[in-house]
Amino acid sequence: MGNDVTNFNDVIKNSFLNEYMFGNLAALDILLGLLTAFMAGSFIYGVYKFTYKGVLYSPSFNITLLVMTMITSLVIMTISTNVVLSLGMVGALSIVRFRTAIKDPLDVVFMFWAIAAGISSGAGLYLLTLLGAVIIGAVIVVLSRKKHTDTLYLLVIHYTEEANDEVKRELQKLDYTLKSKVVRKNMMEITAEIRLKIDNTAFMNKLGDLDGVQDVSLVQYNGDYAV
Known part of the structure; x- marks a missing residue:
């Protein structure tokens, strides 16, 4: 009986190998x-x-x-x-x-x-x-190719501590989210995420004209990329 089972298993294995192993x-x-x-x-x-x-x-x-x-x-x-x-x-x-x-x-x-x-x-x-x-x-x-209604930007501002209130007042006019804030002695740096429906950057001139604001940078934000 054992030999019959073994022989049957060998037949199944051999037929499988012959048919599917090498094609x-x-x-x-x-x-x-x-x-x-x-x-x-x-x-x-x-x-x-x-x-x-x-x-x-x-x-x-x-x-x-x-x-x-x-x-x-x-x-x-x-x-x-x-x-x-x-x-x-x-x-x-x-x-x-x-x-x-x-x-x-x-x-x-x-x-x-x-x-x-x-x-x-x-x-x-x-x-x-x-x-x-x-x-x-x-x-x-x-x-x-689908056009989005708005675009994300990162706004970076360097300013003195005296201009803090004026900068906040201008930022409140924008749809922004504060991402980071760095304080170095009398200097401050903030990074904010803003959404613009059109390419209107007139607010940058207003921020740049404030007393105590050294520079204002705006870069387009796309996931992990800034372009």
Whole structure:
């Protein structure tokens, strides 16, 4: 009885290994997968460059998105032909750590988009890859071109202690939130977040004309960036 069970288990294992462990991938499928990944990656490249609104555009990061799409497709095609290799690669990739800091959350979206496009193209879902790229790209373009009703700015003022009351009186006329205040002997520095619906900076002249105010700076605030 034990031999029968062992033989049956061996048959199941052998049939599984023979059918799923080693597979063949036609050259045409490889070319189509890589070509689809390249097309999707190129589209992602163009959308990223067109919609980028950060401080400094990085061409190397954008090229990385394109190459990442093709590499992911190649990885998926590799593990789809070998079950054992796929399990080993999952373990190997689980120890990979990315040390590069991603400051803009939208960059993470593009990275996941590139990976998803590579996975779908490597799996042979060419129509899903291209159609999904077009739809996602259209959504990103539309949302990035949407004009906001107001804009956030950071207002930095350096002034003497004698001008404290006058500065507060002028700030009360604005929609502001105090972010920080630094006192150095007789000098003060405040940083306030303000919202402007239009590009009207006349209040800066009024603040600059106050006695005791040394300088007034205004920078646009966008997440972690000041431009």
